[in-house]
Amino acid sequence: MDKYDQIKLENQICFPLYALSREIIKLYKPILDKYNLTYTQYITMLVIWEKEKIGFKDLGRLLHLDSGTLTPVLKKLEAMELIHKYRSKEDDRIVIVEVTEKGNSLKEDILHVPEEIYCKLNIETEKLFTLKKQLDEILTQISE
Amino acid sequence: MDKYDQIKLENQICFPLYALSREIIKLYKPILDKYNLTYTQYITMLVIWEKEKIGFKDLGRLLHLDSGTLTPVLKKLEAMELIHKYRSKEDDRIVIVEVTEKGNSLKEDILHVPEEIYCKLNIETEKLFTLKKQLDEILTQISE
DNA sequence: TTATAATCAATTGAATAAAATTAAATTTTA
DNA sequence: TAAAATTTAATTTTATTCAATTGATTATAA
Incomplete structure (x- = not known):
């Protein structure tokens, strides 16, 4: 047992x-290149597709992204006409994001993406499921 | 069962x-701020500390980082005088990285970092260990 | 030997990320 | 009610990361 063992790369959990x-x-x-989406843009669209309409703040919280990251992502998605943004009538500070018609049309094309990824991963569904459960649990704990 | 379930964020394993x-x-x-290291610089130093001397290519392979990322990381670490780089005498394409005396001195101060992270994480060692095992397994499989 | 291919690290440009600041509006409190 | 504090999102700045390309060097094949 070497005192340096603990700082070996192979012993780091986060790595x-x-x-x-x-x-x-x-x-x-x-896969995403075909739709001109980066991974970050993709997961951002996943939430917007699911919610159809969502506040900037809530979007950032769900994605664990802060405004410094999210602002340029949304700007890009808006330039691609997949979403549009507007300020709340009740509270002018709040920005609301909504999927556009073009955005909803892309949703249909995107449906097969998770399947393609599972094929590429080539790992038992059961294994992935238990792994995801563990990760979600830790993520919830850390994010408190 | 909705056909859109598969593209909900909560059903994505990678997220x-x-x-x-x-x-x-x-x-x-x-924690790393105290030593003026980013996480990437930190894990890069972990490998260099362990190997003492290592080729650029091998370093990138171990860290899963390509030259576009590793080049500026090493440039920064060299500017901090923690490492030094030189080209191989036998093959001028190959860059070799070596830890300096100052780099080795920092190693002693860094020893407590993993402990601090485990405290912050506050998760059973057993859980972390099994999680790491699963991740390592998938990582090996994907990196083939 | 010469031409071609392969290897390696650096560079470039776009995307991502964090921190600090700004600006506007709302809520709280004095 | 008026002032102060808080909330919210955008912007700006600086740094990091990644993919693709480049340029240099070495290895291989014709």
Whole structure:
């Protein structure tokens, strides 16, 4: 037992999380390229598709992204005419994001993406499910 | 069962990986700030400390980082005098990285960092261990 | 030997990220 | 009610990260 063991890369818990996250995003790349979406833009659209209309703040909270990241992402999605933004009538500070018709049309094309990723991952559904459960649990705990 | 269920954020396996990875890096931030290291610089130093001397290519492979990321990281670490780089005598294409005396001195101060992170995470060691095992397994499979 | 291919690191441009600041509006409190 | 504090989102700045390309070097094949 070496006192330096604890700072070996192989003994870091966060590292495989960091590395795997980036590796999987790389798997998404060729698929999302067809729709001119980055991974961040893609997950942002997932939430907007599901909610149809959502406040900027709530969107950031769900995605764990702060305004400095989210603002340019939404600007890009708006330029692509997938969403539009407007300020709340009741409270002018609040920005609301809504999916456009063009955005909803893209939703139909995107439907097959998760399936393609699962094929590329090639891991038992059961394994993925238990892994996701563990990650969600830790994520909830940390985000408090 | 809605056909749109599969593109809900909550059903994406990669998302908690991506979000948790960034959340944990945020936990590192205040700790690593004291040493003027980013998370990427930190894990890069972990490998260099362990190997003492390593080729650029091997370093990138271990960290899952390509030259576009690693080049500026090493440039910064060299400016901080923690490492030095030189090209191989045998093959001028190959860059070799070595830890400096100052770099090795920092190693001693860094020893407590993993402990601090475990405290912040506040998760059973057993849970973390099994999680890491699963992640490592998938990472190995994907990186083939 | 010469031409071609492969390898390697650096560079470039776009996207992502965090921190600090600004600006506007609302809520609280004195 | 008026002032102060808080909330909210955008902007700005600085830094990081990634994919694609470039340029240099070495290895291989004709």
